[in-house]
Amino acid sequence: MQCTYKQLASILTPELDEGQVDQIYKVIRELPDLKLEFFxxxxxxxxxxxxxxxxxxxxKGPPTVLHADQEYTLCIKMIRLNQxxxxxxxxxxxxxxxxxxxxxxLGSIETQELLALKRVMPVTHHTTQQLLFTTPAATGCHVLTLYIMSDTYLGLDQQYNIKMDILPPIAAKTVDMY
Incomplete structure (x- = not known):
């Protein structure tokens, strides 16, 4: 949500002076605004x-179809909108x-399991981060939860549920050695 100085001033002016409102507006404008894409x-x-x-x-979207007991990489594209x-x-x-x-x-609330953890440096323009994880051995519907947490600001944390439909494992490819 974009907030103009006038909107903020109309709310805060009864309690704060103009210098304080100006300082708050500058801080709000500098808060990181991220657009995220997952694959x-x-x-x-x-x-x-x-x-x-x-x-x-x-x-509401369809679950992502993955295979059981298989290693995958969750890629998170982070784009800073307010450079x-x-x-x-x-x-x-x-x-x-x-x-x-x-x-x-990245983890599973259902099994209380941590699957991946990574610290990301400040996003100035855009970056793509990768989290390696292994799907559950059991087939059926599963939900992983991705938390994106700021190490500086309170209240900027985000949570996304990743629905997965786990199919049986892929048959191992055999190589003829002779």
């Missing part, structure tokens, strides 16, 4: 090499300058 990279039956498949970010000259986060009580980074956490 999974891996091997599917009938295909010779690894392929990327886009993942639906909403709960800024300021690389430091707003932390006036902190003793030194802070660059706002992120933690990517």
């Amino acid at each position: 999974v990279r891996g091997c599917w039956e009938g295909e010779e090499e690894d392929k990327d498949r886009k993942i639906s970010r909403n709960d 800024t000259r300021e690389r430091k986060g707003h932390a006036p009580k902190f003793s030194k300058a802070v660059e706002p980074g992120w933690f990517l956490v």
